[in-house]
Amino acid sequence: HNWNSSGTCSDKHFHIVEQVLGLYVNSIICVLGFVGNCLVIVTYAFYKKTKSMTDVFLFNVAVADLLFVVSLPLIVYNEMSAWPMGPAACKLLRGSYSVNLYSGMLLLACISADRYVAIVKARRSFKLRSLPHSRLICAIVWAAAILLSVPTFYFYSCYEPSHVANVFMLDPLSEDNLTSWSPEYVCEFKFSDSGTAWRAKVAIPSTQLAVGFFLQLFIMIFCYTSIVFTLLRAKNYQRHKAVRVVLAVVVVFIGCHLPYNVTLLYDTASKFQHKSCKESDALQVAKTVTQTVAYLHCCLNPVLYVFIGAKFRNHFRRIIQDLWCLGKRYVAPRRFSRVTSDTYLSARRSVDGSSDNGSSFTM
Template sequence: MENPQVGMMDNLSYYDTSYTDFEYEVIEPCSHQNNHSVELVVGPYIHSIICILGFVGNSLVIITYAFYKRTKSMTDVYLLNVAIADLLFVLSLPLIVYNELSSWSMGPVACKLLRGSYSMNLYSGMLLLACISTDRYIAIVQARRSFRLRSLPYSRLICTIVWASALLLSIPTFYFYTWYEPSYTEEIFLTEGEENNETSRPSQYVCQFRFMDSDTAWKTRVAVPSTQMAMGFFLPLLIMVFCYTAVIVTLLRARNFQRHKAVRVVLVVVAVFITCHLPYNMTLLYDTVNMFELQSCEASDALHVAKTVTQTIAYLHCCLNPVLYAFVGVKFRNHFRRIVQDLWCLGKRYIAPRRFSRVTSEMYVSTRRSVDGSSDNGSSFTM
């Protein structure tokens, strides 16, 4: 997940400098060369791979539910909403990465909408994963009450609450992210000759947090990452650990090969979640605790590198969600095969000679009928 706390204090280092013409302390921005080198690799290349894989995987989930499989269970509704949140996330990520590596060129409205929706999709995706673990707990551990508790109206209501909660949690991002020209320019380091050329340089705008007073800045810069860690990681993690621990205990009591195979699936789900998100949240926690501590440029650069690398690892989870939660189910994999078959039939319909068009059309219709008429009495996430 993205660290929202980007500001002037993160990029500055204080030190004493003696000048004959100046009697005050000069504050020079840190260059952060190591982090800049990492961003030049991670931004264009690694993030591009994440966006492509995340777009393909989550699009297949949405297409499956839209054309091949109805949302017949609570888990189906959760999986569809997770795919939507992850898809919106990977669509906004390239724009944010591009503008982080260069000047923000999309204006103030796009700044607020893009950053706000980015935060909202992150919150909703994480909270929905907690909902999926709760649904699995009810379906397996509380099986007697599962029919009453796992109804479609309940699932739609819960998803509405999740999206509304994500919107409320993202209000500070919508409000405080601003498109502006930063004031920490190099004017104090320019000579008289360079000052004359400064007016000809194009304005460099950024899309970052901006505050009117120091008290608001202090509170917000602590509250936003703390809320992000609490609601976007630790709360879903606690829910997942509790629910899946109870699920594993219940499954181990059943002497069934498929049940024991499902235990491994549960362990993989939890392990991937922790592996992807724990390093970044620990880095974010360290950064929040030491936010107002005076750091050297080397320490600040190392912290920025750690945040960039661990943040990228956290982004990988949006690519793995379709595999872990959707395609692990046998029925969902069958629907995926139907998609490939239908695409192949449509391709033959336009490429093959006209005398074969009726045959391929009939094949496509029969395939769709077989899919629509297939029985599906459970969730996609087969345990």
């Protein structure tokens, strides 16, 4: 076994993988997720009004994903180094991270159910898919996400681990070590007794598996299987093209989240079994890699659920055109002032006057 001076495993491979993924891959995920979800929010705020239940769900998914990628750098920093802020910030960061995770998953389940009602139960969809209903459902989703995150808010705390002094103060009698060493705090789970620790370390990941993955997977498979059969019965090229979109949504979700949840399930089932240092290191590496793959889904949500629709792509082009026109107006105001003003106003009239009664998630 690879043991360090404190008598614990060193997990050297895990720390190497954590540094590489934390610095490079997660940085790319944060940038792409931030840009993509900001474009969705800006489009709904200034260009496209939320006219359908799908639009309301997509807007809330973008908000949840945006909050997720904003908190991700702090989560990665906390996992790679000591926690520099106090206990309140620790609870807020970890709790909000959990809320965004649950809300994003539950909202994707709502989108699947909404697509099922709109296509398979088209005759009843007008009564069920109203804006007041969609706003009520979103409020329930966010409330459920907060309720499911209560254990995270409660048990996460900022404290100094008992083994830190053993790691950094190799010689307790040396005055140099005593003066140079300063306490380092972590933002992790903290329990009052072993019984509470056992129950929480099983219940929290089990809830995440049940609500954050298996519930969403079951709803998605049921709804999209019914949608595919309904679309295949329709002899229409656009409908058959929409089948590929549905399959892409399912494949991407399973590809991103299945590896991490299988690893999490194994880790939870073997939580209190003795593992060698090599097995512990391999499990930590697997959790880190598969978790990073799961994070990719927040970047792909805008592409799969929004930009794949023709109407939303048109709004995105108008955003680029308006930014370009505004940029030219400020860079060269004398030369381009009249042209850019006319272009910008005409673009805005085309947006405001466009008829967009359908959903942005075009099937």
